Amino acid sequence: MLQKGAAKKVTIYVNEDTQHHIGPLYEAILTFLLHKGVSGATATRAMAGFGAHHVVHTAKVELLAEHLPVRIEFIESAEKVDSLLPTLYDMVTDGVIEVQDTQVVKAANKDRKPEPAVPHEEKRGTARLMRIYMGESDQWEGQPLYEAIVQRFRLMDIAGATVYRGILGYGVKGHTHKSGRLPFSRDLPIMISVVDSEEKLNKAIEEIESMMQDALIVLSDVEMIRLIRPTPGVAGA
Amino acid sequence: MRDSRPARLLRLHFGESDQYRGKPLYEAIVDRCKQLGIAGATVFRGLEGYGETADIHRRRLLKRDQPVVVNIVDTPESIERLLPELEAMMSTGMIAASDVQAIRLQKPADPRD
Numbered sequence: 190m191l192q193k194g195a196a197k198k199v200t201i202y203v204n205e206d207t208q209h210h211i212g213p214l215y216e217a218i219l220t221f222l223l224h225k226g227v228s229g230a231t232a233t234r235a236m237a238g239f240g241a242h243h244v245v246h247t248a249k250v251e252l253l254a255e256h257l258p259v260r261i262e263f264i265e266s267a268e269k270v271d272s273l274l275p276t277l278y279d280m281v282t283d284g285v286i287e288v289q290d291t292q293v294v295k296a297a298n299k300d301r302k303p304e305p306a307v308p309h310e311e312k313r314g315t316a317r318l319m320r321i322y323m324g325e326s327d328q329w330e331g332q333p334l335y336e337a338i339v340q341r342f343r344l345m346d347i348a349g350a351t352v353y354r355g356i357l358g359y360g361v362k363g364h365t366h367k368s369g370r371l372p373f374s375r376d377l378p379i380m381i382s383v384v385d386s387e388e389k390l391n392k393a394i395e396e397i398e399s400m401m402q403d404a405l406i407v408l409s410d411v412e413m414i415r416l417i418r419p420t421p422g423v424a425g426a
Numbered sequence: 427m428r429d430s431r432p433a434r435l436l437r438l439h440f441g442e443s444d445q446y447r448g449k450p451l452y453e454a455i456v457d458r459c460k461q462l463g464i465a466g467a468t469v470f471r472g473l474e475g476y477g478e479t480a481d482i483h484r485r486r487l488l489k490r491d492q493p494v495v496v497n498i499v500d501t502p503e504s505i506e507r508l509l510p511e512l513e514a515m516m517s518t519g520m521i522a523a524s525d526v527q528a529i530r531l532q533k534p535a536d537p538r539d
Contacts, residue, residue, distance in 0.1 A: 353470050357456055360466020378468040406529040407499055
């Protein structure tokens with residue numbers, strides 16, 4: 190399973206009709222990647238292109254459509270790519286292999302099989318609790334501010350955030366937040382509570398500072414007990 | 427503009443049906459905080475809970491008595507000033523206080539204003 194963070198992206202350009210043993214080369218490459226446990230690879234047939242032979246291949250002209258370029262792409266960790274490259278180098282008898290640094294932002298797998306029940310692990314330690322107070326009607330780029338903040342925290346891998354809606358309050362914006370008679374005209378107080386390490390919270394504050402007009406952030410030291418279900422294959426999660 | 431300073435956070439726990447002089451206690455407390463010039467107070471309603479009286483606070487068909495928590499943040503001095511007032515108003519319930527660091531985020535005033 191692909192992990193979030195630094196990774197390598199490999200792009201291989203071959204001709205559709207280049208052969209490898211008995212089948213097309215791109216099929217052989219895909220089969221090889223599949224056997225090696227690469228998390229995913231995509232082969233795309235190009236519309237047109239030209240390569241080292243300087244002949245334009247295009248689907249428009251039937252005669253030239255036989256040599257259309259095929260691009261195979263996959264993303265893997267640097268170590269995995271290093272282990273695959275020698276074989277790929279041998280296989281690609283006619284074509285180009287390109288490797289570039291990339292960043293995996295999200296690697297989600299919807300239909301991952303449910304993991305067998307494992308006793309959860311308990312993690313204790315000191316952490317910091319942050320409470321952010323704002324109004325429910327506060328917006329950021331057309332979206333409720335609290336939603337935008339929680340999304341930002343998720344992207345930053347902050348351990349967790351919970352949004353609470355108050356029933357009454359005053360403070361940051363100087364007026365009393367109270368639920369109006371119409372359900373859509375209310376501006377109730379909102380509090381987001383977040384627990385993580387001090388460094389991460391400092392980063393989080395920097396990140397959200399520019400998003401907020403008026404807000405109060407309250408930080409305190411807490412004792413944290415986390416119950417974690419170990420995810421197989423994720424070291425030190 | 428960032429302004430960070432030590433502060434104190436109070437959490438008052440009681441029931442939604444608690445009254446003070448004919449109005450909900452949480453409303454009375456928020457009003458009192460405003461009168462005393464306390465920086466801010468926020469009331470949250472819990473789903474279910476129990477406390478000192480060992481009665482389970484939950485939403486019933488006709489009577490609403492869910493747990494209520496009031497968060498109040500201000501300087502340690504202001505909180506000291508507020509505490510006796512709160513103690514006088516609350517007949518049952520719990521007050522928890524903790525030392526915190528408060529950061530006030532404020533956009534610099536618009537020069538056009």
